[in-house]
Amino acid sequence: MNLEKATILKVLQKITDPISKKNIVENDMVKEIHIKDKNVQVVIEISPNTPADKRKAIESSAQSLISEIEQVKNVFIVITAEKTNLVKGVKQVKHIIAVASGKGGVGKSTTTTNLAIAMQKLGLKVGIMDADVFGPSQPRMLGIKGKPDASNKQALPPMEGYGLKAMSIGFLVAEDKPIVWRGPMVMSAVKQMLNDVMWGELDVLMVDMPPGTGDAQLTLAQSVPLSGAVIVSTPQDIALIDARKGIAMFQKVNVPILGIIENMSMFICPNCNHESHIFANGGAKSEAKKLGVNFLGEIPIDIDIRKTSDTGLPIVATKPDNPQSKIYMEMAKQINNSLNNQKNKKPTIQFS
Ligand code: ADP
Numbered sequence: 001m002n003l004e005k006a007t008i009l010k011v012l013q014k015i016t017d018p019i020s021k022k023n024i025v026e027n028d029m030v031k032e033i034h035i036k037d038k039n040v041q042v043v044i045e046i047s048p049n050t051p052a053d054k055r056k057a058i059e060s061s062a063q064s065l066i067s068e069i070e071q072v073k074n075v076f077i078v079i080t081a082e083k084t085n086l087v088k089g090v091k092q093v094k095h096i097i098a099v100a101s102g103k104g105g106v107g108k109s110t111t112t113t114n115l116a117i118a119m120q121k122l123g124l125k126v127g128i129m130d131a132d133v134f135g136p137s138q139p140r141m142l143g144i145k146g147k148p149d150a151s152n153k154q155a156l157p158p159m160e161g162y163g164l165k166a167m168s169i170g171f172l173v174a175e176d177k178p179i180v181w182r183g184p185m186v187m188s189a190v191k192q193m194l195n196d197v198m199w200g201e202l203d204v205l206m207v208d209m210p211p212g213t214g215d216a217q218l219t220l221a222q223s224v225p226l227s228g229a230v231i232v233s234t235p236q237d238i239a240l241i242d243a244r245k246g247i248a249m250f251q252k253v254n255v256p257i258l259g260i261i262e263n264m265s266m267f268i269c270p271n272c273n274h275e276s277h278i279f280a281n282g283g284a285k286s287e288a289k290k291l292g293v294n295f296l297g298e299i300p301i302d303i304d305i306r307k308t309s310d311t312g313l314p315i316v317a318t319k320p321d322n323p324q325s326k327i328y329m330e331m332a333k334q335i336n337n338s339l340n341n342q343k344n345k346k347p348t349i350q351f352s
Helices: 005-012 052-067 108-121 183-195 215-223 237-252 283-291 303-310 323-344
Strands: 030-036 039-045 074-080 093-100 126-130 159-161 164-168 202-208 228-233 257-268 295-301
Touching: 005 030, 005 039, 005 052, 039 052, 052 074, 093 108, 093 215, 093 237, 108 126, 108 164, 108 202, 108 228, 108 257, 108 303, 108 323, 183 215, 215 237, 228 237, 228 283, 228 323, 237 257, 237 283, 257 283, 257 323, 283 295, 295 303, 295 323
Parallel strands: 039 074, 093 202, 093 228, 126 164, 126 202, 228 257, 257 295
Antiparallel strands: 030 039, 159 164
């Protein structure tokens, strides 16, 4: 029997909202239900006045009630306490982080998606802006279909997947259509995504950059204050050369480097556990040391990462206990610590 939304709604009716005292379905708090294969994602919107323990109780009841449905394998519950009036632009975004790479295909988008979900699991409100205008992957990686509501000509509401706010050129252009744009068009697309999207209140906006050091990078760095950049590279020299250029570019425009990630660092054979270093190994770590920037860690080349990311079921959301998900969680914690340290850093005045 096919798993249907009605089945999910039926079990969710058993949960009572502590504020309105109605059940959460009747009170229109179940905002999204996505079912893909046996995976279920539900977004529940609670009142911002709900106490933390009651919020946790709603989350865990939803988690266990849905898990008990026979056909369900993975459950992902997102609780939001959103004010419906979203503010246009990034005025209420605390931190903007660029995720960049020297080359394409090194896993930058996969890393962005999973880090964003990991940050959300740390309790932050997170959005993803897909600035990779030539090869937008976020709609697919977040499993979001459809187009944003363009009825308001001045401001575009973001789309939503796994509780993350998301905007991408990919929502507006068919997946198989090439995007052939000149510099000024790229610059204007990046500015529009920053200024005309109703991002509302966010702790972190992760920006999935196009590879290299082009117009999009400069536009972003010059349009908004960036809290930092995360550089994703594979371990081999040819990728590291370009990653180095990316780091130099961000440093030139005074954007702090929050760290380097070595993706596809090694392959661990699922049969015999042998570790193969297909693209060499340790290159990004030694590069980080050489450049005096933080090394955030290594992610293996892993079939579960590939499958989940390409089918819109990001591993951190759908398989949180997988060892690779734990790596993303650790990286997110380090990034969050760096952001908190920036916040706590008081300006020092030196007399001489
Ligand atoms: P980029 O954004 O750098 O172009 P993507 O994130 O689109 O790269 O990744 C390219 C391909 O590599 C995708 O099919 C993705 O699923 C896969 N991939 C990324 N990271 C890993 C990994 N650690 N293990 C296995 N596959 C990966």
